[in-house]
Amino acid sequence: MKPLSGVRILEFDGLGPVTFAGMVLADLGADVLRLTRSAAAGAPAFTDVGGEVLHRGRSAVDVDLKNPADLARVLGLIGSADALIEGFRPGVMERLGLGPEVCTARNPRLVFGRVTGWGQTGPMSRQVGHDLNYIGLSGALSMMGEPDRPPRPPLNLVGDYGGGAMLLVTGVLAALLEARSTGRGRVVDAAMTDGSALLTSLFHALGARGLWAGARGANLLDGGAPFYRCYACRDGRFVAVGALEPQFYAALLQGLGIPATEAPQFDLAGWVRLHDRFAAIFATRDRDDWAAHFAGTDACVTPVLTPAEAPRHPHNAARGTFVEQGVVQPATAPRFDGEAATPEPERPPLSLDQALVRWI
Structure with a gap:
């Protein structure tokens, strides 16, 4: 029930x-x-x-x-x-x-x-x-x-x-x-x-503490941070990078082959340069190659899937996140114990x- x-x-x-x-x-x-x-x-x-x-x-x-x-x-x-x-x-x-x-x-x-x-x-x-x-x-x-x-x-x-x-x-x-x-x-x-x-409550709180700039693309969660944004890959598809915490950022740098001393995470003046460096590296391989490369790590790098691809991803398939009833569609959410x-x-x-x- x-x-x-x-x-x-x-x-x-x-x-x-x-x-x-x-x-x-x-x-x-x-x-x-x-x-x-x-x-x-x-x-x-x-x-x-x-x-x-x-x-x-x-x-x-x-x-x-x-x-x-x-x-x-x-x-x-x-x-x-x-x-x-x-x-x-x-x-x-x-x-x-x-x-x-x-x-x-x-x-x-x-x-x-x-x-x-x-x-x-x-x-x-x-x-x-x-x-x-x-x-x-x-x-x-x-x-x-x-x-x-x-x-x-x-x-x-x-x-x-x-x-x-x-x-x-x-x-x-x-x-x-x-x-x-x-x-x-x-x-x-x-x-x-x-x-x-x-x-937008979080961003009002951050703004009140001087932690959110008025300009778009200059902040932690709006694409301004090079470690929290999407990147184009060699095949024209994309990966999402969400390495916010220092330990996850360290895993990201390791996976990209960048020494930590060359890429301090919160050097805001260096964010544009670091973004360009990340972009150049991600452009050297296909999206699914990067997904396999970072799979099982704490780097928080995942593929950006299309609506047609998402139902076939192993995680979504295992959870039954999508179902087919006439058309493929999202399943019910949230889940309750014992309920399909x-x-x-x-x-x-x-x-x-x-x-x-x-x-x-």
Whole structure:
């Protein structure tokens, strides 16, 4: 039995963080119903975004929230739910007649999880935006990329998923624990600007101590340090070097054939020269040659794998980090003792009446 077995969650279909949060909650064992917008509502369901991966573990339930009969059935589901999650702009759920006041009047213990870019309040709360905008405003984006170029988008991992979906999941789980003891739910306001700002906590702490420069590419963890960055190899592929601690750095130098006296680790004035020396050495061999060379050492040198290569790596294969269910996809995480990491495939769709029978 998975940790969230027996927990019922309504997911109002959407893009980005809501879909990912619904997947994570279903992977953890929650019974998640994904309410999708019917063709009658004038908007197609997001079935083509994420497909069998991001929609795994739950059924789609076709609804028209502008239809009073469908709205009444959804309220019936809300009466039996432990939580709902939605990612509409502020005010949309209220206009649909499904705002927190209405829903918690129907079900006082309901946890009402909301994820948006800017949050439910504030002067920009109703403004449009995307991941890149949110992490730009939080300060996170300014630290990413090469020093002499514009910041580079880190996919949509920091805003949508790290600062949005995972903080939504955290908030919903915390509120569910509280509701079990108090009988009262909470409204969870997960803003991607807030969440991505939270993810930068370490760098605020380092900056306050004078240990983080304002410029990109001049710091320990942003590619400025020659012993914490990626290098191109002879075959055009890359290795990741993460030799932060002195003993790991010593193993790196040994593996590269560089005397320790020629490469003091924290001589910041020499970092550019040392980076060039490392780069020249790594360019003499292929990526997999370097991976084999450093295997079993403490140098913290690993290959940079593509999404197609990662499932075949011996470590990932041994752990079952990826599984194949129609398509190759990440397995569930984290692991729990005695539980398989294999996700449940997407369940067959249900009608609203079937969903009500199942829950009520």
